[in-house]
Amino acid sequence: MAIKKVIIIGSGLGGLLTGCILSKEGYNVTVLEKNRQIGGCLQVFARKGCIFNTGLNYTEGLAEGQILYKYFKYIGIIDKLKLRRMDIDGFEIVTFNNEEYKFAQGHENFIETLVQKFPDERQTITKYVNDIKKISSEFPLYNLSTEQYQMAGWDSYEQSVSEYFDTLTENNILKNVLCGTSMLYAGLPKITPFYIHSLINHSFINSSWRLIDGSHHLAIELTKVIKSNGGIVLRNKEVKKLIFKDKKITSVETKEGEQFNTDIVISNIHPVNTLKMIEGNQVYSAYRNRVISLQNTIGMFTIYVVLKENTFEYQNYNHYCHNSSSVWSAENYFEKEWPDSYMLYTPATSKSEKYADSLIIMSYMSFKDVEKWENTWIEQRGEEYLEFKKQRAEKLLDVVENKFKNLRNSINCYYTSTPLTYRDYTGTPEGSSYGILKESKNLLKTIILPKTKIENLFFTGQNLNMHGILGVTISSVMTCAEIIGQEYLVNKIIESNAE
Ligand SMILES: Cc1cc2nc3c(=O)[nH]c(=O)nc-3n(C[C@H](O)[C@H](O)[C@H](O)COP(=O)(O)OP(=O)(O)OC[C@H]3O[C@@H](n4cnc5c(N)ncnc54)[C@H](O)[C@@H]3O)c2cc1C
Numbered sequence: 001m002a003i004k005k006v007i008i009i010g011s012g013l014g015g016l017l018t019g020c021i022l023s024k025e026g027y028n029v030t031v032l033e034k035n036r037q038i039g040g041c042l043q044v045f046a047r048k049g050c051i052f053n054t055g056l057n058y059t060e061g062l063a064e065g066q067i068l069y070k071y072f073k074y075i076g077i078i079d080k081l082k083l084r085r086m087d088i089d090g091f092e093i094v095t096f097n098n099e100e101y102k103f104a105q106g107h108e109n110f111i112e113t114l115v116q117k118f119p120d121e122r123q124t125i126t127k128y129v130n131d132i133k134k135i136s137s138e139f140p141l142y143n144l145s146t147e148q149y150q151m152a153g154w155d156s157y158e159q160s161v162s163e164y165f166d167t168l169t170e171n172n173i174l175k176n177v178l179c180g181t182s183m184l185y186a187g188l189p190k191i192t193p194f195y196i197h198s199l200i201n202h203s204f205i206n207s208s209w210r211l212i213d214g215s216h217h218l219a220i221e222l223t224k225v226i227k228s229n230g231g232i233v234l235r236n237k238e239v240k241k242l243i244f245k246d247k248k249i250t251s252v253e254t255k256e257g258e259q260f261n262t263d264i265v266i267s268n269i270h271p272v273n274t275l276k277m278i279e280g281n282q283v284y285s286a287y288r289n290r291v292i293s294l295q296n297t298i299g300m301f302t303i304y305v306v307l308k309e310n311t312f313e314y315q316n317y318n319h320y321c322h323n324s325s326s327v328w329s330a331e332n333y334f335e336k337e338w339p340d341s342y343m344l345y346t347p348a349t350s351k352s353e354k355y356a357d358s359l360i361i362m363s364y365m366s367f368k369d370v371e372k373w374e375n376t377w378i379e380q381r382g383e384e385y386l387e388f389k390k391q392r393a394e395k396l397l398d399v400v401e402n403k404f405k406n407l408r409n410s411i412n413c414y415y416t417s418t419p420l421t422y423r424d425y426t427g428t429p430e431g432s433s434y435g436i437l438k439e440s441k442n443l444l445k446t447i448i449l450p451k452t453k454i455e456n457l458f459f460t461g462q463n464l465n466m467h468g469i470l471g472v473t474i475s476s477v478m479t480c481a482e483i484i485g486q487e488y489l490v491n492k493i494i495e496s497n498a499e
Contacts (some may be wrong), residue, residue, distance in 0.1 A: 012040025014461030015268030029231030039219030094180030296432035299419025
């Protein structure tokens with residue numbers, strides 16, 4: 001049988017992982033990336049000797065035998081990554097009501113640590129942990145099972161985060177603290193399904209890790225796997241058009257008019273942008289309209305701080321800080337004083353475990369805040385935009401200094417990004433942080449499946465199953481499973497871990 005050609009549009013984690021799996025299976029893989037740098041959200045940039053991650057701060061489930069460990073072992077990169085496990089007894093510090101609450105790794109440890117702050121709530125916290133464990137155990141690919149997703153039975157996953165917590169407890173502080181890291185999924189309490197909260201929190205509680213010296217190493221290692229299996233990853237190739245013959249895609253065309261013939265196309269980019277590449281009536285307008293109508297998660301404003309040498313200690317945990325009576329800052333965003341909350345962390349470097357060389361501070365930012373510059377391009381948005389970013393950065397730093405006193409004394413200089421930056425670097429509509437917003441009461445509509453109505457077009461990446469390193473890894477497995485079979489693929493992953 002002739003070797004099948006696969007074109008993958010986009011070299012984000014989803015594109016690279018599907019490229020790894022299919023190239024391992026003997027497919028002839030070509031990844032086409034629009035940017036100079038590969039990796040999408042795994043991209044980094046360097047300033048004054050500091051490496052800044054743009055979309056991977058920490059990841060989960062990488063202890064031996066845990067779920068992401070198993071996937072990465074199968075891919076062949078687990079021994080190649082330089083990882084630092086975050087503090088076991090407090091990998092997250094949630095600040096709410098001017099009080100700090102630690103999230104510990106290990107489910108028992110998580111319970112015991114929080115019970116110290118909420119001595120009367122042992123039962124509630126234990127129930128919460130058991131509930132997120134139970135939900136996570138029901139998702140086959142989060143447990144490496146060959147069972148298919150039971151889409152028809154999904155009504156039990158239609159509970160929103162707020163519906164769950166309202167039945168769990170009346171303790172408002174505890175509710176907020178347990179949702180204190182909701183920036184991890186840019187959640188809206190009445191809309192986001194509780195299963196999303198569960199899958200994410202459960203896997204980070206299992207174990208949490210930082211990549212040392214930048215997230216781009218993950219993209220580099222994945223590219224090596226593709227190349228070692230005979231595939232190629234081409235940069236500066238922006239795909240603009242999918243060319244059809246008899247209802248099948250026969251080639252893809254780049255901005256420069258270069259054409260690549262193919263048997264299969266996998267799109268790692270936002271489905272809306274994929275549909276824009278399809279002319280005429282190759283897809284039903286009902287499907288096109290449905291996808292276009294989906295809401296995306298809110299974007300981020302980020303400050304990337306270069307620190308003065310040896311002035312700020314490296315912190316092996318993240319801070320999620322909240323300034324108002326609710327941790328849900330993305331909800332009613334425009335009615336609140338900005339910034340309502342922020343996340344702050346020190347990236348891990350091999351230079352020092354004692355001092356940090358840089359600091360990253362993130363807060364939500366709606367695309368509407370930057371909409372007036374939507375027709376501008378990176379580094380050419382003009383003085384008014386630069387002034388806007390400076391004002392926002394100083395405002396955010398004022399709030400951060402309420403907790404981290406005199407932080408400005410440690411700052412050498414800083415850089416900033418807005419949703420426009422993400423729109424232009426990763427192509428995500430309106431610079432959305434995590435792509436399509438999953439809606440608990442509209443699940444089947446907001447979940448994109450890997451298989452499309454076009455026989456040889458598949459989706460992958462954060463807009464399918466879920467965002468995040470684990471979520472996108474599982475999306476990639478789902479996509480490849482449509483091509484090579486889920487049982488076959490999962491068995492291969494299981495076998496590779498038995499070796
Ligand atoms: C600020 C921020 C912080 C985050 N922090 C974490 C974290 O701490 N932990 C975690 O697990 N997850 C985190 N995430 C989420 C995680 O990084 C993403 O969910 C994941 O990396 C997305 O991967 P992807 O492959 O779906 O898409 P992307 O990374 O968006 O990749 C898409 C790729 O397609 C390319 N592309 C777009 N259009 C075209 C075209 N026409 N032709 C060719 N190429 C094209 C883009 O340039 C890009 O390289 C964070 C995300 C953000 C935004």
